[in-house]
Amino acid sequence: MELLTQILQALSTWCLIDTWMVVMAALVAMACAIPGSFLVLRRQSLLADGVSHAALPGVVVAFLLSGLLPAGSGWSVVILLAGAAVSGILASVLIEQLQKLRTIHADTALGIVFTTLFAVGLLLLRTLADRIHLDPACIVFGNLEVAVVETFAGTSLPIGVVVALVTLVLNLTCLSLFYKELLISTFDTVFAESIGIAASRVQLLLAVLVAVTIVGAFQTVGSLLVLGMLVIPPATARLLTYHFPSMILLSMGIGLFSAVMGHVLAISLVGPLLASIGVDGIEAVSTSGMMVLVASGCLLLALLLSPEYGALSRLGQQMRTQMRIAEEDLLAVLYRLEEAGRQVSTKDLASLVAESTGQPAWRIWAASRQLIRRGAMSYEDQHYVLTEIGRQGGRQIVRAHRLWETFLAQRLGLRPEQWHDNASRAEHYISSELRHELSNDLMRPDQDPQGRQIPPES
Amino acid sequence: MNAENSPPDSPLVIHDMTVAYGRKPVLWNIDYVSPSRKLIAIVGPNGAGKSTLLKAALGLIPRQNGEALFFGQPYQKVRQKVAYVPQRSSVDWDFPISALEVAAMGCYGRMGWFRPVNRDAKNTALAALEQVGLGDVARRQIGQLSGGQQQRVFLARALAQDADLYLMDEPFAAVDATTEQSIVAMLQALRDRGKTTIVVHHDLQTVSEYFDEVLLLNLRLIAAGAVSEVLTPQNLKATYGGQLSILDAVGQRMSARQSVTS
Numbered sequence: 147m148e149l150l151t152q153i154l155q156a157l158s159t160w161c162l163i164d165t166w167m168v169v170m171a172a173l174v175a176m177a178c179a180i181p182g183s184f185l186v187l188r189r190q191s192l193l194a195d196g197v198s199h200a201a202l203p204g205v206v207v208a209f210l211l212s213g214l215l216p217a218g219s220g221w222s223v224v225i226l227l228a229g230a231a232v233s234g235i236l237a238s239v240l241i242e243q244l245q246k247l248r249t250i251h252a253d254t255a256l257g258i259v260f261t262t263l264f265a266v267g268l269l270l271l272r273t274l275a276d277r278i279h280l281d282p283a284c285i286v287f288g289n290l291e292v293a294v295v296e297t298f299a300g301t302s303l304p305i306g307v308v309v310a311l312v313t314l315v316l317n318l319t320c321l322s323l324f325y326k327e328l329l330i331s332t333f334d335t336v337f338a339e340s341i342g343i344a345a346s347r348v349q350l351l352l353a354v355l356v357a358v359t360i361v362g363a364f365q366t367v368g369s370l371l372v373l374g375m376l377v378i379p380p381a382t383a384r385l386l387t388y389h390f391p392s393m394i395l396l397s398m399g400i401g402l403f404s405a406v407m408g409h410v411l412a413i414s415l416v417g418p419l420l421a422s423i424g425v426d427g428i429e430a431v432s433t434s435g436m437m438v439l440v441a442s443g444c445l446l447l448a449l450l451l452s453p454e455y456g457a458l459s460r461l462g463q464q465m466r467t468q469m470r471i472a473e474e475d476l477l478a479v480l481y482r483l484e485e486a487g488r489q490v491s492t493k494d495l496a497s498l499v500a501e502s503t504g505q506p507a508w509r510i511w512a513a514s515r516q517l518i519r520r521g522a523m524s525y526e527d528q529h530y531v532l533t534e535i536g537r538q539g540g541r542q543i544v545r546a547h548r549l550w551e552t553f554l555a556q557r558l559g560l561r562p563e564q565w566h567d568n569a570s571r572a573e574h575y576i577s578s579e580l581r582h583e584l585s586n587d588l589m590r591p592d593q594d595p596q597g598r599q600i601p602p603e604s
Numbered sequence: 605m606n607a608e609n610s611p612p613d614s615p616l617v618i619h620d621m622t623v624a625y626g627r628k629p630v631l632w633n634i635d636y637v638s639p640s641r642k643l644i645a646i647v648g649p650n651g652a653g654k655s656t657l658l659k660a661a662l663g664l665i666p667r668q669n670g671e672a673l674f675f676g677q678p679y680q681k682v683r684q685k686v687a688y689v690p691q692r693s694s695v696d697w698d699f700p701i702s703a704l705e706v707a708a709m710g711c712y713g714r715m716g717w718f719r720p721v722n723r724d725a726k727n728t729a730l731a732a733l734e735q736v737g738l739g740d741v742a743r744r745q746i747g748q749l750s751g752g753q754q755q756r757v758f759l760a761r762a763l764a765q766d767a768d769l770y771l772m773d774e775p776f777a778a779v780d781a782t783t784e785q786s787i788v789a790m791l792q793a794l795r796d797r798g799k800t801t802i803v804v805h806h807d808l809q810t811v812s813e814y815f816d817e818v819l820l821l822n823l824r825l826i827a828a829g830a831v832s833e834v835l836t837p838q839n840l841k842a843t844y845g846g847q848l849s850i851l852d853a854v855g856q857r858m859s860a861r862q863s864v865t866s
Contacts, residue, residue: 187696187699187700322720323718324717324718325720325721326709326712326715326719326720326721327717329701329705330709330712332699333695333696333699333701333706333709334690334694334695334706334709336659336664336688336690336694337688337690337709337761339664340662340664340683340686340688340690341683341712341713341765342680342683342713343712384700387700388700388702388745388747389700389702389745390699390700390701390705393700
């Protein structure tokens, strides 16, 4: 309760700066989601890492040029992004040329080009340190607080927000113009080439978008964490949808959410949380770090809850299968008893099923409840009786079992002691079409190799 | 018949084409003139260069020497008359995309850059999917389809291209017998509509049943022509026998730059 009050108190100090920070972070995060979606599907996440290094010389030169302009001019933004684009093009072309030598593998070529360009940028930065106001730490870690302070001359509009907006608009424009080229070249490069959509051109386009996006994000999240914003939201969206346009929209949404929640949590939660365990004096933590953490949190949730890949749904499916098998086992045992003209008490039946199938008692109990509810059997005078529905179900399982034993004996030549266990597993996966096919293949047998009758389908 | 005096309307003329990976030649001096309106198989052992022949003719991998003409023109000029079906294993089937969207890619070539995928393309794609019997799974994500259905999605994409020459890389690879039969029926229907199809095929047993013409390949062109004339014991021995190990050995040496005198 006290924590909540502290959180609310921290949030009550929210001011215009905070709003601008959230707006800028959100724009950057949404911009990142667009090229990021393609990187994730192309398995080129490493490219983003590389481009963030390779962009340095372009950024340094751009800063040098923009230093010649009056402070607070919009042109510096354009020059900065253009510098990034040129670096991205340069890096892509160099990599392609290196790969053409065929003596250097693609991943090695990436490593060489990106680090070399980064080194050039670093040397430039040191040489020109006196002439430009570019803090290396700011590039690597980002600095939202500072980024929103610098505004256009005579207005309260932060330059950084406009940079982020320009990046987002550029990405959206390119996405709508080149949607089908990006899509086809990502899905099926060879086919794309065959209809005249050159992979190298699409790769170049993507590299430029990545470079511009990364540079646009330098001040917000820094060149290290930008990789997280490029990759984590699309990777999360990938787990949640099978529809590509939805994947892009969803990653933008996750980016937006991470930006807003990241800043809110950074200024409100961490301070009080640490204070409650005795670490005082911390008011707020890095928004960029918290943004990426929130995105990672979303990914973790998706891993648990995704309908297709999620751990929970997989567990649920596994449990449903186990339950179906238990029900089928129960029906099959009842059918065999009926066949033999025997009737056993419910208690004996449970231990009989447990013994012959290895099913735990609780699942047998649950299966019997389920079968009664579905009208497959009824409870009469201390024992279970199959209804016509249940008898049909049991008959099909027993038929599958005995057909399969016949198949194992006749077609695979397995020894008699190998038949039963194998068939007990397989019987639950043999559909009516397969039973039909098996029966035809075995010349419609009416007895299994042990001389028991193979019941008809119905 | 050779390349110089071939009819100009031949769907595919390959003249003295040599292809190398690095320095190692994998196809030597191929000369081939394909007939029109026929179903043609490319047959040969593993590593014979069957897929490479198609890709190099299309310029998807560089040719070291020689040229390939489609309907008398370089490929760049007649792309829309040619449809290429890559191997099924060449793409990621987990990709978040539906069968309909893949089939619609067959229309991309006609549309040109900057143009969005329009309703026409979707209708064409749907019609093509219905033609291969996948109309009811058009909206499914491609990973949810069986191997045979995936192969038919690729064929539907080729149909949507509405080409005159179809080049298919192993369309029968890892499909069930039913799919194989339906693909064969589809190819024969294409031929009856006057189209030419060249198929990389791995099963020698079915060549005479499915195809009109065959091209025997093992690093070089052994023979090409009507199935009954080409599938002779000598030709098959030349294709599948060990005689070509010399060619391969020379290729190895070329790639290692070993001198002949050693």
